[in-house]
Amino acid sequence: MGRRNTTRGRRPQRRKSVTHVHRESGRSGAFRCAGCGLQVPVDAPGTAHRNHCPHCLTSLHVDGRVPGDRRAGCRGRMAALSLATRPDGEWLLVHRCVRCGELSANRVAGDDNARALVRLAVRPLADGSVPRRALLRL
Amino acid sequence: MSTTEPEPAPDVSAFTCVRCGLTVSALDPDGGPRDHCPSCLSSRHVVDRTDEGASRCGGRMAPISVAVPRGGAWLLIHRCTLCDEMSGSAVATDDNHLVLMRIAVRPLADPPFPLDLFGEV
Numbered sequence: 444m445g446r447r448n449t450t451r452g453r454r455p456q457r458r459k460s461v462t463h464v465h466r467e468s469g470r471s472g473a474f475r476c477a478g479c480g481l482q483v484p485v486d487a488p489g490t491a492h493r494n495h496c497p498h499c500l501t502s503l504h505v506d507g508r509v510p511g512d513r514r515a516g517c518r519g520r521m522a523a524l525s526l527a528t529r530p531d532g533e534w535l536l537v538h539r540c541v542r543c544g545e546l547s548a549n550r551v552a553g554d555d556n557a558r559a560l561v562r563l564a565v566r567p568l569a570d571g572s573v574p575r576r577a578l579l580r581l
Numbered sequence: 582m583s584t585t586e587p588e589p590a591p592d593v594s595a596f597t598c599v600r601c602g603l604t605v606s607a608l609d610p611d612g613g614p615r616d617h618c619p620s621c622l623s624s625r626h627v628v629d630r631t632d633e634g635a636s637r638c639g640g641r642m643a644p645i646s647v648a649v650p651r652g653g654a655w656l657l658i659h660r661c662t663l664c665d666e667m668s669g670s671a672v673a674t675d676d677n678h679l680v681l682m683r684i685a686v687r688p689l690a691d692p693p694f695p696l697d698l699f700g701e702v
Contacts, residue, residue: 457665508631508666525648525658526688534693537646537658537667545630546658546667548645557694564692567647567655567685578682 457509477503477520489553495523495536497554500563504540506547517543526564534560599625599641609673617644617657619675622684626661630668638664647672647685655681 473484478501487493492510495502500523507514519542527535527548535548536555551560594607598618609615617624622644629636640663648656648669655672672681689696 508664524650525646525656527646527658527660528687528691532691532693534688535645537648539648539650539669546669548660548667551693558699561692561696561699564688566649570649570653578678 474503477501478522487552487554490550492549493552494549495521495538495552495555497552498556498559500536500555500559502538502547502549504542504545504547510547510549515545517545519543521545521547523559523563525566526560534564536560536563598623610675611673613671613673615673616670617642617659617676619673620677620680622657622676622680624659624668624670626663626666628668630666636666638666640664642668644680644684647681655685657681657684 472486473482475482476496476499478496479499481496481498483493483496485493487497494506494510502521502523504515504517504519504521505513517540519540521538521540523536524539524546525537527537529535534551536551538547538549539545595604596607597604598621600623601618601621603618603620605615605618605620607615609619624642624644626636626638626640626642628634629638638661640661642659642661644657645660646658648658650656656669657672657676659668659670660666
């Protein structure tokens with residue numbers, strides 16, 4: 444999904460040592476979704492760091508400060524909270540841990556459920572009162 | 582002995598926005614503590630969420646997204662431009678609505694797949 448390959452003014456990404464292959468994914472290279480129970484293969488089109496279920500977009504709180512460090516002892520379910528956009532136009536999925544409230548961001552994968560993504564994207568505008576008030580005050 | 586307690590003095594402290602330089606009061610119009618600039622919505626990384634305490638980072642936190650948790654009130658998501666730590670804060674009534682709306686509609690303005698397909702589903 445890298446469409447506008449603009450690197451101008453962008454901070455380089457941090458190094459990530461994702462340990463899917465040895466830890467929770469086991470030998471089969473798949474993990475079970477904490478939200479819907481889907482068996483999800485680790486390989487995903489468009490990203491090398493799949494951390495959420497492509498069907499319900501739920502993730503698991505296993506990483507601490509750096510993605511892939513597996514430092515968090517929480518193991519809570521992370522529900523998809525909102526969408527953010529990078530300066531180059533890529534969508535980022537923002538998760539919040541339902542147990543401890545920690546936030547994290549991950550790039551969307553090519554096979555993520557488009558309907559669930561769009562539902563998240565229109566959520567700020569879906570409830571009419573707040574955006575209408577906001578537009579009236581402009 | 583009088584029964585009326587004296588009113589506590591209002592908090593008049595202020596801070597300067599790290600991005601636009603605006604001097605803003607530390608309290609929002611509703612009396613709650615303010616943690617981001619109402620004009621450009623930028624914040625500063627002073628609270629460490631992972632280790633629960635003060636953060637030594639001090640970087641600028643840019644607003645990246647608007648979330649709607651249950652209840653309907655908007656929540657502004659910040660991300661530190663230095664260390665990538667994220668935080669969420671409630672939207673104040675005097676926040677810049679133009680900037681808020683721009684962040685809210687930003688994903689829809691540049692979707693990774695054609696949105697007109699959803700008319701057929």
